Amino acid sequence: xxxxxFETKKEASKEAYxxxxxxxxxxxxxxxxxxxxxxxxxxxxIKDHKEGNFSYKNIKSYNLDEYVGISYDxxxxxxxxxxxxxxxxxxxxxxxxxxxxxxxxxxxDALKSYQEALxxxxxxxxxxxxxxxxxxxFNEPGTPFDTGVHIVDLKQETIEANSRFFNNxxxxxxxxxxxxxxxxxxxxxxxxxxxxxxxxxxxxxxxIDSDIIxxxxxxxxxxxxxxxxxxxxxxxxxxx
Ligand code: F6R
Numbered sequence: 001x002x003x004x005x006f007e008t009k010k011e012a013s014k015e016a017y018x019x020x021x022x023x024x025x026x027x028x029x030x031x032x033x034x035x036x037x038x039x040x041x042x043x044x045x046i047k048d049h050k051e052g053n054f055s056y057k058n059i060k061s062y063n064l065d066e067y068v069g070i071s072y073d074x075x076x077x078x079x080x081x082x083x084x085x086x087x088x089x090x091x092x093x094x095x096x097x098x099x100x101x102x103x104x105x106x107x108x109d110a111l112k113s114y115q116e117a118l119x120x121x122x123x124x125x126x127x128x129x130x131x132x133x134x135x136x137x138f139n140e141p142g143t144p145f146d147t148g149v150h151i152v153d154l155k156q157e158t159i160e161a162n163s164r165f166f167n168n169x170x171x172x173x174x175x176x177x178x179x180x181x182x183x184x185x186x187x188x189x190x191x192x193x194x195x196x197x198x199x200x201x202x203x204x205x206x207x208i209d210s211d212i213i214x215x216x217x218x219x220x221x222x223x224x225x226x227x228x229x230x231x232x233x234x235x236x237x238x239x240x
Contacts, residue, residue: 001228003208005237009196012231013040016192017048019229023125023190029060031126031185032086033137034078035162037194038127039085046089056092062121064128064137064185066102067174068151076165100149100178107151111178115149118184126188132199133157134206134217138179141216147181161199182221190227193219195236204230205238 006012020041024030032038048054063078072079079099087097098117104110128136133155139147140155154162159173166172185191195204206217208230213220222228234240 004231016041016231017044027058028124031123032063033127034081035129037129042086049090056090060096063099065179066100068102068176069174102178111149123188125190128193130195130203130219134203134219138177139182139218145182145221192229196233198235200236209238
């Protein structure tokens with residue numbers, strides 16, 4: 001595991017983009033994340049694309065998760081997030097992008113389809129944020145490491161943390177999500193995890209500065225992965 005600390009989210013994201021670019025080519029498959037963490041990295045990707053340095057024409061992408069109970073058009077749905085923050089600004093083909101379908105009438109069937117798609121996806125690089133409770137994707141504490149795509153009941157701390165995207169009203173935050181499982185995440189060839197802000201410090205300490213590998217802190221599973229890059233700002237650094 002490589003651990004890199006930067007002054008700011010912006011600096012960490014610039015380096016994360018350099019690392020990402022060194023690990024992929026224009027035919028690669030990306031595992032993508034949402035939330036506040038990857039936004040500057042997505043800006044770097046857009047900037048480089050607009051400068052003519054990288055085309056997404058043949059890139060495929062698979063997102064980690066999506067909320068259950070809000071429509072795709074909801075401004076905080078992860079479908080919408082990906083369009084607004086990345087897909088609308090690069091030349092990726094819509095049919096090559098995949099975000100779990102959490103609005104399907106038959107949700108079980110939608111989970112099965114996403115699992116099948118992931119089983120054939122061969123993700124080259126998976127981008128991850130981390131929850132303050134150590135969740136990756138929406139695999140909350142206690143999720144077995146061998147889990148695949150599933151519906152999750154979001155933990156209270158996740159609902160509270162994400163209320164900042166929903167007018168700070170926890171009643172507006174979806175209570176469930178569909179997520180890739182930890183087993184799916186671990187199949188990626190390389191993983192880049194970003195973490196910014198003090199509330200991520202404990203998760204980073206458990207990941208970088210402990211021997212714990214335990215389902216109660218989902219991110220600790222990454223210690224078993226052969227190629228992980230962890231980039232943080234100084235607030236998330238466990239030594240602070
Ligand atoms: C998002 C995801 C989550 C977030 C995590 C941190 O697709 O899978 O694990 O990465 O909840 O969220 P932010 O980045 O908003 O702090």
